[in-house]
Amino acid sequence: QQQVKQSPQSLIVQKGGIPIINCAYENTAFDYFPWYQQFPGKGPALLIAIRPDVSEKKEGRFTISFNKSAKQFSLHIMDSQPGDSATYFCAASIEGNQFYFGTGTSLTVIP
Amino acid sequence: EPEVTQTPSHQVTQMGQEVILRCVPISNHLYFYWYRQILGQKVEFLVSFYNNEISEKSEIFDDQFSVERPDGSNFTLKIRSTKLEDSAMYFCASSERGVGELFFGEGSRLTVL
Numbered sequence: 001q002q003q004v005k006q007s008p009q010s011l012i013v014q015k016g017g018i019p020i021i022n023c024a025y026e027n028t029a030f031d032y033f034p035w036y037q038q039f040p041g042k043g044p045a046l047l048i049a050i051r052p053d054v055s056e057k058k059e060g061r062f063t064i065s066f067n068k069s070a071k072q073f074s075l076h077i078m079d080s081q082p083g084d085s086a087t088y089f090c091a092a093s094i095e096g097n098q099f100y101f102g103t104g105t106s107l108t109v110i111p
Numbered sequence: 112e113p114e115v116t117q118t119p120s121h122q123v124t125q126m127g128q129e130v131i132l133r134c135v136p137i138s139n140h141l142y143f144y145w146y147r148q149i150l151g152q153k154v155e156f157l158v159s160f161y162n163n164e165i166s167e168k169s170e171i172f173d174d175q176f177s178v179e180r181p182d183g184s185n186f187t188l189k190i191r192s193t194k195l196e197d198s199a200m201y202f203c204a205s206s207e208r209g210v211g212e213l214f215f216g217e218g219s220r221l222t223v224l
Binding site for chain 2: 042098
């Protein structure tokens with residue numbers, strides 16, 4: 001059973017565009033929703049995270065939108081840059097327990 | 112900035128051989144994890160470790176796998192008899208309190224021939 005479903009699998013945008021990556025989850029007990037960024041040959045690194053008591057969180061050019069009733073959350077990257085080209089993973093967890101990762105989205109930002 | 116370090120970065124082994132992957136978590140962290148990522152696929156949880164014992168493990172973490180914290184700094188993953196399908200990138204991660212951010216190492220790529 002896939003706990004977290006992520007889409008799209010890949011995404012290509014022009015520099016300055018706003019890529020949006022979506023995730024959906026099943027378990028309503030999840031209470032921590034991070035997004036991780038992974039460059040080739042590197043481990044995932046935390047980008048931004050949200051808890052279900054807020055509907056939106058913004059850090060720099062990265063925004064998470066969270067819809068608790070729909071059990072969905074998404075990552076928006078404002079003014080995307082070629083350096084944002086990476087694989088992005090959403091995840092969900094119940095505090096203190098394992099993280100369930102989505103299948104990843106390969107983002108390419110064209111200069 | 113403190114980081115999780117892993118060795119080796121790449122290991123090639125023959126099927127049936129034993130492999131030990133090593134990790135040095137961030138020094139004040141108490142919760143340790145192993146995840147794996149088969150090429151091009153999602154990151155999958157293997158095991159979590161706290162207070163010198165396994166706190167949670169996945170179906171992937173069967174009897175061929177074991178973890179150990181042999182001293183105050185290292186955290187190891189042993190694969191007893193490697194199979195072709197064990198070929199993957201193995202990531203160690205640590206967390207200060209078991210909640211919130213996981214800090215991942217750069218991974219150890221295991222290739223089983």
